[in-house]
Amino acid sequence: MDFPQKPLSQLLGSNGPVHAVSYSASPGTYILTGSADRSIRLYNPSPSATATTAAGRPSSLSSLPLPEGRLIQTYSAHGYEVLSLAVAVDNKTFVSGGGDRAVFLWDVSTAQTLRRFGSSAHGHSGRINAVAFGGAGDSLVVSAGLDTTVRVWDTKSGGAGANKPVQVLANARDAVTSLVVGGSGGAEIIAGSVDGRVRSYDVRMGRVTTDVLGASVTSLCMARDAKTMLVGSLDSKVRLLDRSTGACLRTYADAGWRNEELRVQSVLGGKERFVVAGDEMTTAAAAAKDAPSSHMPTAKITTPAVTATADKNEGRLWAWDLLTGKLVAKIAVPWGGIGGTDSRKRIVGRDGVEKARKNVVSCLAWKEGGFGNQFCVGGTSGVVTVFGES
Template sequence: MSFPDKPVAQLLGSNGPVHAVTYSAGSGTYILTGSSDRSIRLYNPQPTTGTAGTPSLVKTKDGGFVTSLSAGAAPRATPVPEGRLIQTYAEHGYEVLSLACAADNARFVSSGGDRTVFLWDVTTAQTLRRFGGGTGGGRVNCVCFAGEGDSLVVSGGFDTVVRVWDTRSGGSGPNVKPIQALSEARDAISALVVRGAEIVAASVDGRVRTYDVRTGRQTIDVISGSAGVTSLSLTRDGRSLLVGALDSRLRLLDRENGTCLRTYSSGGEDKESATAKDAGLVWRNEELRVQSLIGGRERFVVAGDEMGRPPGEAAALTPSKNTTPDGRVWAWDLLTGRVAATVTVPWGPPGAATSGRSIGRDGREKERRNVTSCLAWQDGGWGDQFCVGGTSGVVTVFGPR
C-alpha cells in the first residue's frame, strides 16, 4: 500500500485557522471541521462527478499538481475539486478546538474557548446539552465520547482536570456537574482517548495518565521532563499508544510495560541528521499543538508540521523571497520508523494566497505558513483517505492515486 498523497478535495468556507477535523462514524462519508471563526461545518468531501474529457492531475517534482494536456501543450495549474458544504453550526462564542462524532452519527460534541462542552443534534443544528459548570478555569482543549451508547462525554482543558459528563441526566448549562473529575495533572490537558473503561489523558506536564474507572487505578507514563505532550493515538487492539510531544519526537509506547517501541522524527535519534538526506527538510514540533495519528490500517504514523516549508528549502533565520505558504504532512513506516512520505498541503485554491507574508500582532512582517495542526484518517467507506487542516483555513482531503 502506497501512502495516499493525491489531493482529492478541498473544504472551503472557514474565515480563520481550522483547529479540529473528524470523519463521521462508520463509512466516514462526511467531515466535520472546527475553526477559529467560532463555526463548525459539515462537508461531503466527495466532489461532483467530472465530465468526459476532464484532464487528470499529474504530480510535479515540487509536490504540486498540474493538469495533463495534449502533447506539446504546457501544463496549467488546476484547482483541487471543492467538497460540498452541508451544514454550519454556529453556537460557539470562541474558537472551536475539538470535535468528536457519536457512533450513530446523530450527535457530535465540541469544545473550545467557551469553557463549555457542546452536545449537538446533527440534523437540527441545535445544541442538545451544554456542560460547563466546572470548566471555569479556561478553554476546553479536547472532548470525546465514552460509555455504552456514547452516553458519556469526557473533556479536558486548561484547568488541568479531566471531567466525565452524563448526557442522559437532566439540565444544561453552568449548573450541570460532572459525574467524575480527575485532577492529578499538573498542567493543561491537551489530548484524550477512551477505550472501554479506560481514559487516557495527555498533559503539558509531560505525562500520559491512564485511568481505569472500574478499578480506580491510575498509571502514569513520563514522556518528557521538559516537553509537553500534545497528541495521542491508540492502535486498534489498544496495546500500543502513539504519543506526540513538544520535543519533535513521536513515540510508540507499549501500554503494558511502558517501554518505547519506536521513535519517529525526521532524522532518527538525531533530528538534524536527515536534513541533507531528505531534501533539506526537518520535521519540528516544539511550540504548537500538532496532531499525530496512526493510519493506513496501522501501516503509517502521520503528523502535521509546525514549520510548513516547501520541498527542498532548508530552514533559515530570514525567510527567502521564494518561500511559499504551503504546509506539509509527514508519514513514517510504523514498524521501521523510516520516513515513508512527505506531502505538500496547498494553502488553498489558486490565487487564495496572494502573498507569502503577513503582519503579526506586533506589527512586524512575518512569513505566512500553513501550519498543519489537525488530522483525521478514514480507512473504510470511500477507501484510504485523510484530511488535514491548519492556519490557512482550508481543509485538504488526500486519497490514493
C-alpha cells in the same frame, strides 16, 4: 501498500485557521471541521463533479484547482475558537469544545445544541483542548483543558445535577492537551498533558497508571487493539508506547521535522501501517534552518496563528512506516489548496505590504479510525485538503 498521497478534494469556507477535523463514524462519509471563526462545518468530501478543462476533457491537478467538497451544514454556538470534535458511533450527535470553556452536544440533523456542559461553576475554568465520547452507548462526554482537569459528563442526566460533572480527574500538573476513551463500555480514559505525562484512568477500578515522557504531550492515538499508543510531544518526536509496560517500541523523527511549540497532531493510518503527523514549520522556514534546533521545548502549547515571515507558505505533512520507522512520504500543503485556489482574504499591513502567511498543518484525521482509504488535514490556511489512493 504505498502511502496514499493523491489529493482528492479541498474543503473551503472557514474564515480562520482550522483547529480540528473529524470523520463521521463508519463508513466515514462526512467530515466535520472546527475553526477559529467559531463555527463547525459538515462536508461531503466527494466533489459534485469531476474537474474538466474548457474543452471538456479531464484536467490534471497542475492545470486546475483541486475540486471542492460539498458543504452540507454549518453549526454555530461557540463564542470562541473550536479546538476539538468527536462524533458519536450512531452519527446522530457530535460534541465540541473550545476557547469559550463550554462543551456542546449537537444534533447533527437539526444543527441545534442538545446540551451545554460547563456553563456553571462546575465547568472548566480555561479553554477546552480535547473532547471525546465514552460510556455504554456514548452516554458520557469527556472533556479536558487548560485548567489541568479531565471532566466526565452524563448526557442522560437531568434536573439540578445536569450541569455537574459526574467525575473530575485532577492529577495533571499542567494543561491536558489530548484524550482517548476506550476499554469495555468506554470505561478507560487516557489523557496527555503538558507536564510530560500520559495518564490512563480505569474509571471502574478507580486506578490511574502514569507513563512519563518528559516532553510536553501534544497528541494521542490508540491502536485498534488497544495494545499500543501513539504519542506526539514537544521534542520533535512521535513515540509508539507499549500500553502494558510503558516501554517505547519505536520513535519517529526526522532532522527536518519540527514540533517544539505548537499543538500538532499525529495519527495511525493505512490500516495502522503508517504514522502520520503535521508540522509547525513551512518549506521556507525549514530551509532557513541549518540544523535541528537544540533549545528545549517550552511548556506552553498554543494553537497556530496566522503569522510568519517566510517567503513560501506551503505546509508540510510527514509519514513514517510504523514497523521500521523509515520516512515514506513528505507532502507539501499549499496555503490556498492544491492547484492554487485561494479563497481567503489577503492581509495587508499599515505599510501597504502584504503579510506573509504560514500554513501550519496542525490537525488531521484518518477515515474509519485509521482503516479507511483517505485522510484529511487542516491548519492555519483554513483550507482542509483530502488525500487518498490513486
